[in-house]
Amino acid sequence: MLRTSFGLRIPEGMHDILPDEIALQDRAEAEILKLFKAWSYQKVGTPALEYGACLQPVEEEEDSFYKFFDRQGHVLVLRPELTTPIARMVSTRMRGEELPLRLCYAADVFRYTKSQRQEFRQAGVELIGSASAVADAEVVALAVEALCELGVKDFQINLGHMGIFTGLMDELGIPSEFRLKFQEALARKDFVRIERLVSESLLGSRVQEILLKLPRLHGGESMLDEVLEWSAKPSLLAAVEGLKQVYQCLEDFGGLDYVSLDLGILRGFSYYTGVIFEGYLPGIGFPIVEGGRYDSLYEDFGYPLPATGFAINLGALIGRLPKPKVQAADVLVFGEDISKVIEQTRMLRSEGKQVEMCLESITREAAEELAQRKGIKNLLGVK
Amino acid sequence: MLRTSFGLRIPEGMHDILPDEIALQDRAEAEILKLFKAWSYQKVGTPALEYGACLQPVEEEEDSFYKFFDRQGHVLVLRPELTTPIARMVSTRMRGEELPLRLCYAADVFRYTKSQRQEFRQAGVELIGSASAVADAEVVALAVEALCELGVKDFQINLGHMGIFTGLMDELGIPSEFRLKFQEALARKDFVRIERLVSESLLGSRVQEILLKLPRLHGGESMLDEVLEWSAKPSLLAAVEGLKQVYQCLEDFGGLDYVSLDLGILRGFSYYTGVIFEGYLPGIGFPIVEGGRYDSLYEDFGYPLPATGFAINLGALIGRLPKPKVQAADVLVFGEDISKVIEQTRMLRSEGKQVEMCLESITREAAEELAQRKGIKNLLGVK
Numbered sequence: 001m002l003r004t005s006f007g008l009r010i011p012e013g014m015h016d017i018l019p020d021e022i023a024l025q026d027r028a029e030a031e032i033l034k035l036f037k038a039w040s041y042q043k044v045g046t047p048a049l050e051y052g053a054c055l056q057p058v059e060e061e062e063d064s065f066y067k068f069f070d071r072q073g074h075v076l077v078l079r080p081e082l083t084t085p086i087a088r089m090v091s092t093r094m095r096g097e098e099l100p101l102r103l104c105y106a107a108d109v110f111r112y113t114k115s116q117r118q119e120f121r122q123a124g125v126e127l128i129g130s131a132s133a134v135a136d137a138e139v140v141a142l143a144v145e146a147l148c149e150l151g152v153k154d155f156q157i158n159l160g161h162m163g164i165f166t167g168l169m170d171e172l173g174i175p176s177e178f179r180l181k182f183q184e185a186l187a188r189k190d191f192v193r194i195e196r197l198v199s200e201s202l203l204g205s206r207v208q209e210i211l212l213k214l215p216r217l218h219g220g221e222s223m224l225d226e227v228l229e230w231s232a233k234p235s236l237l238a239a240v241e242g243l244k245q246v247y248q249c250l251e252d253f254g255g256l257d258y259v260s261l262d263l264g265i266l267r268g269f270s271y272y273t274g275v276i277f278e279g280y281l282p283g284i285g286f287p288i289v290e291g292g293r294y295d296s297l298y299e300d301f302g303y304p305l306p307a308t309g310f311a312i313n314l315g316a317l318i319g320r321l322p323k324p325k326v327q328a329a330d331v332l333v334f335g336e337d338i339s340k341v342i343e344q345t346r347m348l349r350s351e352g353k354q355v356e357m358c359l360e361s362i363t364r365e366a367a368e369e370l371a372q373r374k375g376i377k378n379l380l381g382v383k
Numbered sequence: 384m385l386r387t388s389f390g391l392r393i394p395e396g397m398h399d400i401l402p403d404e405i406a407l408q409d410r411a412e413a414e415i416l417k418l419f420k421a422w423s424y425q426k427v428g429t430p431a432l433e434y435g436a437c438l439q440p441v442e443e444e445e446d447s448f449y450k451f452f453d454r455q456g457h458v459l460v461l462r463p464e465l466t467t468p469i470a471r472m473v474s475t476r477m478r479g480e481e482l483p484l485r486l487c488y489a490a491d492v493f494r495y496t497k498s499q500r501q502e503f504r505q506a507g508v509e510l511i512g513s514a515s516a517v518a519d520a521e522v523v524a525l526a527v528e529a530l531c532e533l534g535v536k537d538f539q540i541n542l543g544h545m546g547i548f549t550g551l552m553d554e555l556g557i558p559s560e561f562r563l564k565f566q567e568a569l570a571r572k573d574f575v576r577i578e579r580l581v582s583e584s585l586l587g588s589r590v591q592e593i594l595l596k597l598p599r600l601h602g603g604e605s606m607l608d609e610v611l612e613w614s615a616k617p618s619l620l621a622a623v624e625g626l627k628q629v630y631q632c633l634e635d636f637g638g639l640d641y642v643s644l645d646l647g648i649l650r651g652f653s654y655y656t657g658v659i660f661e662g663y664l665p666g667i668g669f670p671i672v673e674g675g676r677y678d679s680l681y682e683d684f685g686y687p688l689p690a691t692g693f694a695i696n697l698g699a700l701i702g703r704l705p706k707p708k709v710q711a712a713d714v715l716v717f718g719e720d721i722s723k724v725i726e727q728t729r730m731l732r733s734e735g736k737q738v739e740m741c742l743e744s745i746t747r748e749a750a751e752e753l754a755q756r757k758g759i760k761n762l763l764g765v766k
Contacts, residue, residue, distance in 0.1 A: 002683050007436035008475055011459055016472045017428030019486075026426070038732050040712040040739035043409070045400030046393075047502055048431065048461070048491060049449075053390035066432075068451030071495075076394055078431070089399045092391050098756055100742060103402075108431060112454075119430055134721055134742045252725040300385050329423040338517055342635040349421050356423035359483060359517045373481055 013118025023327075025121060025318050029106050032123045032146050032312065039142055041104035041125050046085035048108070049076045054088050057300075064111040066118075078110035083271065083309060084297065086126050091301035099129030099305070106314070116286055120315030124291075128298070131306035133245035136275045136293055140246070141253030143279060143289050143310045148258075152281065152320060157255075157289065158218070158262035159247065159277045163239030164227060165266060168214070171231040172207045186215055187266040215264035221247055223261055239274075246275050271297045277310070281320060288313045327354070328375035334358035334367040335382030344382050396501025406710075408504060408701050412489050415506045415529050415695065422525055424487035424508050429468035431491070432459045437471050440683075447494040449501075461493035466654065466677065466692060469509050474684035482512030482688070489697070499669055503698030507674075511681070514689035516628035519658045519676055523629070524636030526662060526672050526693045531641075535664065535703060540638075540672065541601070541645035542630065542660045546622025547610060548649060551597070554614040555590045569598055570649040598647035604630055606644055622657075629658050654680045660693070664703060671696045710737070711758035717741035717750040718765030727765050 010016065017025065033043060052059065052067060052075030059075075066078040079085055082105050090101065106123040125142060127135050140159065147155050165186075169179050178201055185193040198211050210230055217223050224240050243261065250256050265278050271294040279289025291310025298305040330353045335341045338361075345357045356376060358367065364381055371379050393399065400408065416426060435442065435450060435458030442458075449461040462468055465488050473484065489506040508525060510518050523542065530538050548569075552562050561584060568576040581594050593613055600606055607623050626644065633639050648661055654677040662672025674693025681688040713736045718724045721744075728740045739759060741750065747764055754762050 001440045003440055003471075003685070004436055007434065007440055008471060008684060009434060009437070010430055010471070011432050011434060011453060011457070014430035014432055016430070016468075016476060018476065019425040019427055022426050022428045025428075038735075038737050040737060042402040043405050044402055045405045045408075047397035047399065048493070049394050049397055049502070051390065051392060051394060053387060054392070057384045057386055057390055070394060074394070088386075088391060088393070093399060093401065098753070102739075110431070119432070130742045132742045134725075138740070138742070249721065249725075252722045254729065301391060302386070338632065339635045342517075342632075346637065352421075354421050354423060356485075357521070359513045359515045359521070370481070 011118075013112075015117060015119070021318060024321055025314060028150050028314055028317065028321065029121065029123060031149055032314070033104065033106055035146055035149050036104040036123075036125055036142070039102070039125075039138075041102040044086065044089065044103050044105055045107065046079065046082060046089055046105070048078055048110075050079055050085055050088075051075065052077050055080070055084050064113045066110045066112055079107070080109055080111050081311065082107060082109070082122065082124060083126060083294065083311070087297050087301050087307070090128060091298060091303040095303060100135065101128040102126075103128065116313075117315050120313055122311045123314050124309060124311030126307060126309035128307040129305045130308075131295065133242060133275075134249055135306075136246045136308050137249035137253055137255075139291060139308050139310050140250055140259065140275075140277055141255040143277070143291060143312065144253075144255040144258050146312060147279065147289070150317065150321065152317060155258060155279050155281050155288070157259045157277055157279045158265050159243070159250075159259050159275065160262050160265040161239045161243040161275050162266070162272050162292070163235060163274060164243070164263055165214075167233055167236030167239055168210070168227075168231065171233045171236060172203075172210065174203070174207070174211075178203075182211065183266060186264055189215065189264065191215065217263040218260055220261065223263075227263065243275060275308070279312075281317075284316055284320075286313075286316070288316050328377070329354045329356040330376070331378040331380055332356050332358065332367060332371045332374070332376045333380045333382060334362055334364075336361045337382065340382045344380060348380070394501075396495075398500060398502070404701060407704055408697060411533050411697055411700065411704065412504065412506055414532055415697070416487065416489055418529055418532050419487040419506075419508055419525070422485070422508075422521075424485040427469065427472065427486050427488055428490065429462065429465060429472055429488070431461055431493075433462055433468055433471075434458065435460050438463070438467050447496045449493045449495055462490070463492055463494050464694065465490060465492070465505065465507060466509060466694070467680065470680050470684050470690070473511060473688075474681060474686040478686060483518065484511040485509075486511065499696075500698050503696055505694045506697050507692060507694030509690060509692035511690040512688045513691075514678065516625060516658075517632055518689075519629045519691050520632035520636055520638075522674060522691050522693050523633055523642065523658075523660055524638040526660070526674060526695065527636075527638040527641050529695060530662065530672070533700065533704065535700060538641060538662050538664050538671070540642045540660055540662045541648050542626070542633075542642050542658065543645050543648040544622045544626040544658050545649070545655050545675070546618060546657060547626070547646055548597075550616055550619030550622050551593070551610075551614065554616045554619060555586075555593065557586070557590070557594075561586075565594065566649060569647055572598065572647065574598065600646040601643055603644065606646075610646065626658060658691070662695075664700075667699055667703075669696075669699070671699050711760070712737045712739040713759070714761040714763055715739050715741065715750060715754045715757070715759045716763045716765060717745055717747075719744045720765065723765045727763060731763070 055077050104125045109122050198208050272292045273295045274293030276292030278287040293308040295306040333345045345355050348355045438460050487508045492505050581591050655675045656678045657676030659675030661670040676691040678689040716728045728738050731738045
C-alpha cells in the first residue's frame with residue numbers, strides 16, 4: 001500500500017547509515033574491540049530492551065529514556081547505556097566468575113535528547129571487582145589508547161573525582177537546594193549561571209571564592225594541593241589522595257599526554273562514586289568518552305563489588321574520521337550466455353575476488369561504461 | 384538504590400549474550416558479511432525505530448510488532464525486519480544509484496512471538512532493480528552458500544512462488560473467506576486443519592483434490608507439469624514458468640543440492656509477489672532463512688523497482704554451531720612493583736600479545752593458580 005509522505009520519514013534523532021559511513025563505523029568498532037581483547041576484556045551482549053525496574057528503580061520526572069509498556073503493563077526502556085545492564089547480567093548470570101572480571105561491548109544505545117543523535121553506537125569496557133587505583137588508571141589508559149588507535153589526535157581527557165565535589169559541599173555546609181542548582185550548572189560548565197548563582201547566594205565570602213574557583217581548577221597534580229588548603233576533612237583528603245594515585249599510575253601507562261585533572265566535571269549518571277572522566281574533541285559539545293568508578297551499583301543488584309569503566313561514543317567519532325570510499329568490486333563479469341557468466345563468476349569468487357555479475361546480457365561498450373561508473377577496474381566478457 | 388527481584392529480570396523473549404555465545408555469533412556474522420561482500424553487496428544500516436506509517440500503513444488488529452508512541456503521539460515500531468526500512472532508505476536517499484543495487488545488512492530485529500527469541504540477529508541481502516530470474520537465483524544461491532560457509536550442512540531450502548497459489552485460487556474460483564482460512568493453515572503446514580477445511584467445504588471434488596495435493600507438492604522440476612494440468616490460466620503459466628527458470632538457473636550456481644520445489648510455502652510478510660523461499664534445519668520449528676521477490680514494495684514508496692532478497696536468522700543458527708571456548712589471554716603478568724608490571728604489560732601488548740595484568744601484588748603461587756583457573760598458558764612474574 002502506498003506510503004504517505006510521513007511513511008517515508010524516520011523518527012527524529014534516528015539515522016540511516018549509508019555504505020561509506022557504516023564501513024567507517026565497522027572498521028573503527030573492529031579496531032577498538034581488537035584493542036579491548038588485547039587488554040584481556042571479553043565481549044558480552046545485553047538486550048536492547050530492559051525493564052524500567054532494572055535501569056531506574058525510582059522513576060524520575062524528567063529523563064532521556066525511550067520508555068514504553070509491554071503487554072502486561074510493565075515499563076520497558078531501550079538501553080541508554082550498558083553499565084547497568086551488564087551489572088544486572090553479572091549479578092545474575094556471572095556470579096562466581098574469577099575477579100576482577102574484564103568485560104567489553106559494542107552496541108547501539110538510545111537517549112531522548114536534542115543535542116546529539118538519539119540512537120548511537122557505543123563501545124566500552126567494565127572492570128569489575130577491583131577497588132584499586134590501578135584499575136581506574138587501566139581504564140583511563142585504555143580509553144586514551146582506543147582514541148589514539150582510531151587516529152583521533154586532538155582529544156582531551158578530563159579526570160576528576162565525585163568525592164571532591166561532595167566532600168567540599170559537605171565541608172562548606174552548602175544547603176541542598178543551592179547544591180543541586182550549582183551541580184547542574186557545573187555539569188554543563190555554564191560559567192555565567194555559576195557566577196550568578198554564587199553572587200546571589202547568601203554564602204560567606206570564602207565559600208563563594210571556593211565555589212567560583214572549583215569549576216576552573218584544571219591542569220596537573222599540583223592543583224590538588226590548593227584543594228587541600230580549603231579543608232582537611234578525611235573524606236575530601238581520601239578523594240584527593242585517590243585521584244592523585246590514579247594520576248600517578250597513568251604516568252606508568254603512558255597516558256598522561258592527553259589527560260588533565262579537572263575538579264569541575266560531574267557525570268550525568270547517578271551511579272558514579274569515585275574517579276570520573278570525560279573525553280572531548282574540539283567542536284563537539286558533548287563528551288565522546290564517559291567513564292569512572294561506580295562502587296555501589298553492584299550492591300544495588302545484591303552482589304557488592306567495586307567497579308570502573310568507560311564508554312566511547314563511536315557514532316560521534318565517525319564524523320571526525322576521514323571518509324574512505326567504499327571499496328568497489330574487483331571484477332565485473334558480463335556476457336550473453338548467463339550459465340557461462342555464472343560459471344566465471346563462481347570461479348573468480350572461489351579465488352577470493354569480489355565479483356559483480358551482470359544479470360542481463362549487455363554490450364561490451366555498456367559494460368565498460370558501467371564498470372567506470374561503479375569504479376570497477378577489471379572487466380571480464382564471457383563468450 | 385537496591386533493585387527489587389523484578390529489577391534483576393529481563394523482558395520476556397530478551398536474552399543476555401555471554402562471552403562464548405557472542406564470540407560465535409560475531410564470527411558467523413563476519414563470515415557471512417565477507418561472503419556478501421565477495422558477491423558485491425554493500426552493507427547499510429537503518430535505525431532500530433521506524434514510524435508505524437512506514438512499516439505498516441494500515442494498522443492490523445494482530446501483529447507481532449513492538450509498538451509504542453513517541454512524545455508527539457506517533458506510533459513507533461522496533462524494526463521487525465529490514466526489507467521495508469531499506470526500501471524506505473533507497474527510495475529517499477539512494478535514488479539515482481546505479482541499478483541493480485546490491486545491499487546487505489546485519490542487525491537485531493524484534494518480533495512479539497512466543498515461538499522463538501523476540502530479539503534476534505539477522506543478516507540479509509536485497510537485490511534491487513532487476514526483475515530477472517537470474518536475480519532470484521543469485522539470492523537463493525547466496526543463501527545456500529552462506530549456510531554452507533557457516534558449516535551448517537543439514538539444511539533444506541524450499542522454493543515456491545506466490546503466483547501459483549493465487550493463480551490457482553482465482554482459477555478454481557475459491558471464495559475469499561475459505562481462501563484466507565486455507566492460506567493460514569497452509570502457511571503453518573497444518574495438514575489436519577487443511578483436510579478438515581477442505582472436507583467440510585462445499586467445493587467440487589476436483590477442486591478438493593487439488594487443494595489437498597497442493598500442500599504436499601514437494602520435489603524436483605517435473606512436479607510443475609502436474610500443476611500445468613490443473614489449469615492453463617496465463618498468470619498461473621507465467622508463475623510456473625518463472626519458477627522453472629529460477630530453478631534451472633540455480634543449477635548453474637551449483638545450489639540445487641539443498642533446494643526443493645515446494646508449492647505449499649507461503650511467506651508471512653505481505654510484500655512478497657513472486658518466487659519465495661524458506662530455509663529449515665531439523666528440530667527448529669520456524670524458518671532460519673526467509674526470502675523472495677517483492678516487486679510492489681518500492682512502488683509503495685514512490686520508486687517503482689522490482690526487488691528480491693533474503694534474511695538469515697543468525698540467532699537461531701548460533702545454537703546449532705559447535706561452541707568454541709572463548710580464547711584465554713596469552714600471558715598473565717604479575718609482580719610487586721605495579722609500575723614495572725605495567726611496563727612489561729605494555730611491552731607484551733605492543734608485540735601483539737593478549738595480556739591480562741594483575742592489579743594487585745600476589746604471590747607466584749597465587750598467580751599460578753589464577754592462570755590455571757583462567758586457562759592462561761604463560762606467566763610472567765616481574766621483579
